[in-house]
Amino acid sequence: MTSRLEALCMEKGLKMTGQRRVISQVLSEADDHPDVEEVHRRAVQIDPRISIATVYRTMRLLEDAQVIERVDLGDGRARYEEATADHHHHLIDTRTGRIIEFASPELEAMKERIAHELGYKIVGHRLEIYGVPLDDAADCARDEEERP
Amino acid sequence: MTSRLEALCMEKGLKMTGQRRVISQVLSEADDHPDVEEVHRRAVQIDPRISIATVYRTMRLLEDAQVIERVDLGDGRARYEEATADHHHHLIDTRTGRIIEFASPELEAMKERIAHELGYKIVGHRLEIYGVPLDDAADCARDEEERP
DNA sequence: CTGGGATTGCGAACGGTTTTCAGTATGATG
DNA sequence: CATCATACTGAAAACCGTTCGCAATCCCAG
Secondary structure, eight states, X not given: OOXXXXXXXXXXXXXXXXXXXHXXXXXXXXXXXXXXXXXXXXXXXXXXXXXXXXXXXXXXXHHHTTSEEEEEOSSSSEEEEEOOSSOOEEEEETTTOOEEEEOOHHHHHHHHHHHHHTTEEEEEEEEEEEEEEHHHHHHGGGOOOOOO | OOOHHHHHHHHTTOOOOHHHHHHHHHXXXXXXXXXXXXXXXXXXXXXXXXXXXXXXXXXXXXXXXXXXXXXXXXXXXXXXXXXXXXXXXXXEETTTOOEEEEXXXXXXXHHHHHHHHTTXXXXXXXXXXXXXXXXXXXXXXXXXXXXX
């Protein structure tokens, strides 16, 4: 079967090799924000003859073709997600590493306004919030209990 | 003369070596966001016997002591600024690389609200806006006119 | 002044990423 | 369907910012 991203790649006229097909499949099935090593790990499970160099190259290719987007979470390695039409941001749970996506038109508008007041036109932006669950935070003083 | 940051370091009980004094001076005099190499370059001009390793070590020390703050602008290397009480963010001019600092209580409030709605308590956050000067943007408006 | 723990300079090591190069596969063409 | 130029791949080396190990050196409490 042809994965979502594979179809997108073909639309964009990219040459579809076996490795690219596998990587596209991995990315189509991912619902998280894997880094290159993780993508490679998953790809190798489908076809063991895929090298990490090819994954790096393919990620860049897909990024340039705007099929995927790089997410820099400040942890020293690039993470990726499928490109989406709507701009969104990330809230990172510092306890679990879980990443929650959110969007806020108000926030977008406010950023536009701030940039405009400074005499600038926005060409890109990025917002990350690091946080801990409210209930965990409440527990902090008198923990200890394990989270489900 | 004792630089602003040197005084701060002594307050915090850090052992003041010649190298640390020089690096403190460099950072006190900086009004930009230098990376480690740049700090080293400036430090060497004052005292040539300072190694890059010491600069790296000192930057980390000062960061841990909360004398300076690391700024990750996504360009692959760490940049630094003096620690300030008020939270602010950065607008990066993509033409010149100039960095403009700004703060917005409204924005802070909105982020708190968003995090709260998602069930989280904020422990950190970061916002960067990349932009081009409005007047420059007008120059090339005809190219981008049809883009939203 | 002096001694010993902290700090330094050097170079080697590191982790993520890119590149080089020789061999291989792709898909346009005949 | 075979051919072929071309683009792609794997493996290893190069890269780049950063950290580390170690012997020499420095700071400052005694």
